[in-house]
Amino acid sequence: MSSEIASAYQQLKETSQSRWTDLIQGDKPVIMVGTATCGRAAGALDVLESIRKTLGDDHQDIPVLEVGCIGHCYAEPLVIIAKPGGEYPPLLYGYVTPEIAQLLVRDYVFGEDPSLEFLLGAMETNELLPSMNDLPRSTYEHYIILENCGRIDPDNIDHYIATGGYGALAKSLQMQPENVVEEIKKSGLRGRGGAGFSTGAKWQICRDSESDYKYIICNADEGDPGAFMDRAILESDPHSLIEGIVIAAYAAGTQEGYVYIRAEYPLAVQRVTKAIEQARQSNLLGDNIVGSNFSFDISVFQGSGAFVCGEETALIASIEGRAGMPHHRPPFPAVNGLHGKPTIINNVKTLASVPRIIDRGADWFSGIGLNATKGTTVFALAGKITNTGLTEVPMGTTLRDVIFEIGGGIPEGRQFKAVQIGGPSGGCLPESALDLPIDFDSLRDAGAMMGSGGMVILNEDDCMVDVARYFLEFTQNESCGKCTVCRLGTKQMLNMLDDITKGEAKLEDLVTLEQLAHDIKAGSLCNLGKTAPNPVLTTLRYFRDEYEAHIHDKHCPARRCYNLMAYYILPEKCQRSCDACVGTCTVEAIYQGKTGIKVIDQDKCVKCNTCVEACPPQYNAITRISPLSELPEAMPPMEKK
Amino acid sequence: MTDFPPEITKEEMGKVSLFLSNINSTFSKERSNLIPILQEAQNRIGYLPHEAMLGIAEFLDIPDIDVYSVVTFYNQFRLNPPGKHSIRVCMGTACHVGGGTVIMDAWKRRLGIDKRQTTPDREFDLDTVACVGCCAMAPVTVIDEEVQGKISPTRVDGILLGYQIERKKESQSS
Numbered sequence: 001m002s003s004e005i006a007s008a009y010q011q012l013k014e015t016s017q018s019r020w021t022d023l024i025q026g027d028k029p030v031i032m033v034g035t036a037t038c039g040r041a042a043g044a045l046d047v048l049e050s051i052r053k054t055l056g057d058d059h060q061d062i063p064v065l066e067v068g069c070i071g072h073c074y075a076e077p078l079v080i081i082a083k084p085g086g087e088y089p090p091l092l093y094g095y096v097t098p099e100i101a102q103l104l105v106r107d108y109v110f111g112e113d114p115s116l117e118f119l120l121g122a123m124e125t126n127e128l129l130p131s132m133n134d135l136p137r138s139t140y141e142h143y144i145i146l147e148n149c150g151r152i153d154p155d156n157i158d159h160y161i162a163t164g165g166y167g168a169l170a171k172s173l174q175m176q177p178e179n180v181v182e183e184i185k186k187s188g189l190r191g192r193g194g195a196g197f198s199t200g201a202k203w204q205i206c207r208d209s210e211s212d213y214k215y216i217i218c219n220a221d222e223g224d225p226g227a228f229m230d231r232a233i234l235e236s237d238p239h240s241l242i243e244g245i246v247i248a249a250y251a252a253g254t255q256e257g258y259v260y261i262r263a264e265y266p267l268a269v270q271r272v273t274k275a276i277e278q279a280r281q282s283n284l285l286g287d288n289i290v291g292s293n294f295s296f297d298i299s300v301f302q303g304s305g306a307f308v309c310g311e312e313t314a315l316i317a318s319i320e321g322r323a324g325m326p327h328h329r330p331p332f333p334a335v336n337g338l339h340g341k342p343t344i345i346n347n348v349k350t351l352a353s354v355p356r357i358i359d360r361g362a363d364w365f366s367g368i369g370l371n372a373t374k375g376t377t378v379f380a381l382a383g384k385i386t387n388t389g390l391t392e393v394p395m396g397t398t399l400r401d402v403i404f405e406i407g408g409g410i411p412e413g414r415q416f417k418a419v420q421i422g423g424p425s426g427g428c429l430p431e432s433a434l435d436l437p438i439d440f441d442s443l444r445d446a447g448a449m450m451g452s453g454g455m456v457i458l459n460e461d462d463c464m465v466d467v468a469r470y471f472l473e474f475t476q477n478e479s480c481g482k483c484t485v486c487r488l489g490t491k492q493m494l495n496m497l498d499d500i501t502k503g504e505a506k507l508e509d510l511v512t513l514e515q516l517a518h519d520i521k522a523g524s525l526c527n528l529g530k531t532a533p534n535p536v537l538t539t540l541r542y543f544r545d546e547y548e549a550h551i552h553d554k555h556c557p558a559r560r561c562y563n564l565m566a567y568y569i570l571p572e573k574c575q576r577s578c579d580a581c582v583g584t585c586t587v588e589a590i591y592q593g594k595t596g597i598k599v600i601d602q603d604k605c606v607k608c609n610t611c612v613e614a615c616p617p618q619y620n621a622i623t624r625i626s627p628l629s630e631l632p633e634a635m636p637p638m639e640k641k
Numbered sequence: 642m643t644d645f646p647p648e649i650t651k652e653e654m655g656k657v658s659l660f661l662s663n664i665n666s667t668f669s670k671e672r673s674n675l676i677p678i679l680q681e682a683q684n685r686i687g688y689l690p691h692e693a694m695l696g697i698a699e700f701l702d703i704p705d706i707d708v709y710s711v712v713t714f715y716n717q718f719r720l721n722p723p724g725k726h727s728i729r730v731c732m733g734t735a736c737h738v739g740g741g742t743v744i745m746d747a748w749k750r751r752l753g754i755d756k757r758q759t760t761p762d763r764e765f766d767l768d769t770v771a772c773v774g775c776c777a778m779a780p781v782t783v784i785d786e787e788v789q790g791k792i793s794p795t796r797v798d799g800i801l802l803g804y805q806i807e808r809k810k811e812s813q814s815s
Contacts (some may be wrong), residue, residue, distance in 0.1 A: 008782075041778040041788035073777030225733035228774030263680070266786060305716030307771060315766055321675035322707075323714035382735035382776030389777055420734060424789050456734040456776075470737050474771070479712070584748060586794045598776055606741045606750070608794045 002174040008291030009618070012282060014463035016161035029062055030090075030108050034150055036235040038228070038266050038389075042076035043097070049077075050098035054105040056421040062109065070150025075120055078150070081108055081442035084402065089126060094120035118159040137387075137406040139423065142368060142394050144351050144376050145192075146229075149236035153387040157278040161238040166284055168355035172247045173292040181207060187362035188374035191553050193310075193347030194422070194451045195527075196373065196440035199354075202344060205334040206252040209342035214254035216344045217337075217352055218245055219315060220268070223307040224423030225474065227454030229378040229390055230348040234261065234268035237352070238275035242353030243299065247358060249296045252344050257298040260315055263305060272548035273300050279382035299540060300554075307424070307478035311526045312337075312345045314480065325480045325528035347452075349378055369395035373439045381528055383420075383456035385410045393438070403457060415458040418542070422451030424478075425531035426473045427538030429466060440518035447533060452548075463560035464543040469497040471535035475528060486529030488622040489520040490518035493536060499545060501561040503627075510547055514540060534569020559624035566624070566631050567605055567612070571597050581611040581622065594637035602634065649690045653722070656686045661696040669773045670701055675711060679718060688719045706781070716771070724766035726804065728752075729783040733772030739779035745769065747794040751801055764804075 012424060024030055031051055035044045048066065050059050062538065075094030079101060082090035091114060093104060102119055107113040122131040132138065143577075153159040160166070173179050175263050178200030185200030205552055206214060206596045218241065222230040235299060245257050249550055259276075287295045301593040306324045308314045314324040316338050337343025353375060357365045366374045371449035373395040379402060382388050386408030393402060399419060410416050418428040427448035429436070436442050440450050458467065476490040496513050499505040524530050540547065549555045556564040569581070569590075582590045590611065600611075612622045625631050649657070660682055667681070668674045675697070682693050698705045703804055712718040730736075730745045749755060752765055759766040764794050778790025782798065 037773065037788060038777055041775045041781065041790040076777070114786050166650050223771065224773065225737075225772035228772075228776055228777055231774040264770055300675075302680060304680065304718060305771070306714060318676065319673060321671075321673040381777065382779065385739050388735075423734070454734070454776075456738060458738060462738050467738070470734070474732075478771075517697070548735050584795055587750070588723065606746060608747060609740060610794045612791065 002529050005170055005173050009167065011288065012284075013161055013164075013236050016282075020158040020162040021409055022154075023063055023156075025061065027085050028501045029084075029086075030065065030082045031062065031105075031109065032067045032082075032153075033063045034069055034076065034078040035066040035111065035434065036150075037265070038069055038073045038232075039076045039078065040267075042126070044077035044616050046098045047077045047096050047101045050101045051105055055109075056101045057184060058109075064565060065153045066155065068149050068153065068154050068360040069232040069390065070231070071390035071392075072120070072387070074387045077161070078120070079104065080123060082123075086562050088114055088122065088443055090123040090132070091128045091149045092120045092123055093118045094131060094157070095400060097589050099352075102474060121452070137391070137408075140347075140393055140397060140401050141302070141391055142370070142376050143355050143392050144365075145233065145349050145357075146237075146390060146392050147380055147479050148240060149232055152237065154236055155274060156237060156318075157275065157282060157352050160237075161282070164359075165239055165355075166290075167285065168358035169246050170290055172250055172358050173290060173294060174518075177207070177251050179195055180247065180358070183362050184251070184357060187357045189350065189353060189357060189365065190373055190375075190396065190440065191347055192349035192353070192377065192453075194425070194449060196450065199346065202253040202346070203248060204292055205332070206254070206342045206344045208572045209335050211342050213256070214252065215338045216245060216249045216252065216254045216257045216346070217315065217319070218257070218348060219312065219345050220259055220272075220348050221263075221267075221310045222348075222452060222479075223305045223310045223317060224425075224452045224454045226380065226382055226420070226423055226456045227452040228380045228382075230451060231265050231268055232390055233352055238272045239279070240352045240355055241272070242275055242279050243536045244354035245298060245579040246284065246296060246342060248346060249350060250294050251468060254342075254344065255296060257296065258301045258319060258593075259298060259302055260301050260309075260319065262303040269300060269302060270566065276300065292601075304429070306480075308480045308504065308526070308528050314526070315345065323480070323577065325482045326528075328525060329532050347609070370437070371441055372441060375448070377438065377453055377457050379453045379459065381407045382416065384410055384459040384462070385457040393458060395439055396437040397472070398435050400428065400436055402438070403434070407457065409589050410457065410459050410574040414461065417462060418458045418467075419462065420456040420458060420467060420535070421454070422449035422534075423454050424475045425449050425534055426451045427534045428467060428542065428616060429538065430542040433542075447534065449534065461558055463501075463547045463556050463558035465497065465500055465556075466558075467499055468539045469494070472497060472532065474530040479528065483524045483526075483529055485520050485523035485630040486525075486532065489516055489523075490529075490532055492507050492516060493533065495518070497536070500550045501556075502516070502563040502624070503550060503561075507548070507551055507553050509551070510540065510544075552593055553627055554629070555627040557626075559626040561626075564609060564628065566602055566628055567607060567609075568623055568625045568631060569598050569600055571623050573597070573619050573634070574598055574614075578616065578619065580614045584614040585612050586610055592638045595616055595635070595637050596638065597635075597637050599637070602631075649692060649715070650722075650742055653686060653690060654692065657690060657693045660685050661700070662695065672701060672703060674703060675703075676715075679708075679712060683718060687723045690720075690722075695781070719768075720758075721757065721759055721766070722763065724763050726765050726785050727783075728765055728767050729770040729773075730767070730771050731775070731779070731781040731783065732769045733774075733776060733781075735779040736772075736774035736781055737804065741780045743794065744780050744782060744792050744797065745799040749798055764808075768811050772806065
């Protein structure tokens, strides 16, 4: 049996390799454009069109590939140009516009000038040019889960197979399923969905459960606002995920699989569906996979926009066609899950790690990271940070290194205030917690949570009460309504926070708020309710003074809270002859005062910040004022002659 | 939820009947098909009118209320007819700290409608979305599946102006 699988895979690989080299044609240049959703938002499709147009009919043979997200979202749209046999290694260009793309094609693809002024870095270490590996951040990073993202064509299975893809599946199929489970256990892989349960142990439980039929579900319902790494993997490297699912299915003895993707990710749905179709055609899914006697297939299920469906029992209810309400565990899904059958539910990142572990061995994987938590973790950096995008670091890296060394710190010379980690279930950590080595347990002790790994960085302009209110509004909206404390308790907490941000609360309310938070934690069935108060509790723990300022002085220290602040034009800085703010004000709330300087009509102002951006930096005359009692009296309008 | 959904038009009713008569060939009568059926119905009809929900309940042989409960549970399903262009304002964390509410206010002000409503001329409908995963481009608005990054209140005006000019051209050419 074993030799049959090996030869079947060998044949598959050779076919793919020859098809892939036919497409790439050895000596021809190759152009790759990052067209994941983030790239598209930055205009990658226009860049793509411009490249195709510049190539024209005469150069249709030069392959232009649409790849996924390489993680450097701040520099989107990104283009990679490789000229085999040329002087330079593949080069990565950032901030590409359609015009720059045209220039790159003319000067570098047709000509010999690599247009270094637009270069971000070379893709490989070399002696001529600095490469992406030479960036200081790369000393902290370790790419395992994301290693293919943005480097291979997600729509072409041949590219994945030609670079050794599905080799781990062939290897697993030649092993006994128990040994595959053993290998994953030995590697120390823990679920990357947030809870950190041992993946191998979960598979073992499912394997040991007696049943005629078993399921595996990949949880790609990435609901945490601020997290986008799963989307990047689904869009950039769907085959790694599919390979991981098939290996898990074989190890745990399941017959049918689902990928549960949220409907807000249309491109991810499209790319995964296509990848599954291609895998089927190559006999990597379906009956007798690569010549073995193991049969298995996957279908895509689209979630319909309910955050609670990221909770595994709610997710199952959703696939069964019911409203996504969680139920009590145990029994755990690994024993009694979808349609009452044992079901494994693993996160995208967990499953995408599996092929690498099988390929390179458990010892290699367990050599990375910490004792308690092996391997790497992916973070999505967003908010007030220079290098927004994705990064992957070994467990145990400190938050400070991630934010300041990899993320490049806070832009515009602002001060770091807090990092919100783990989405609505997580918390806000202040400067003093930044030296914490990242791990499931350390973050939990600090009051936050790893969650899916979304990191939103906040600076001095962000109000912590407002952030806590934002998350609570989110969970309150998404509460499924099953447990009373969650349904009504979060609503009460939200009302109290509303009062605080309006300056209408009393100091005693903070005590009630804290009490209620603990009650909700204790009385909720699922993790949505159990973790919903976390953003409030962490901000109360680390930023209590801000709450007190709102209550005592009706002062929002960040001057953010709508009801506690106002925009004001400083008369001494305003320039009489300049009309920039008047022209841009979206509600015509700015008029010319008696002395000729501009004045904001507070009754009309909607506080949209447009005038601040319009005010020329040399004047910088518009400021926010809080509390409202400090707002000077408005100057009457200029008299018309 | 907003006001009671408006009465179904003849054209929409035709789409509903067509969908219900073909439902047999695409889906089997299993309860677990409910969400995929609803998604498909919304794709075809644009929203989920009363008549469609009743038909789907009958097809799956489940109580009407079960269909209604699923439809109202998930954010994706809508009971109101869509506008010609759908506007989804991202309310993710990064968009929030980047001024997402300000952007939402700008859309509301310019379109004169609230969240989950459609303009009277059925040109635009407005809603929020939890997070589209383009946090690096915050604040984000998705217009007809196309993600627009780094939105400001003035860009809201600009985008709407673009549609206005387009409509003017169309009416002139026709």
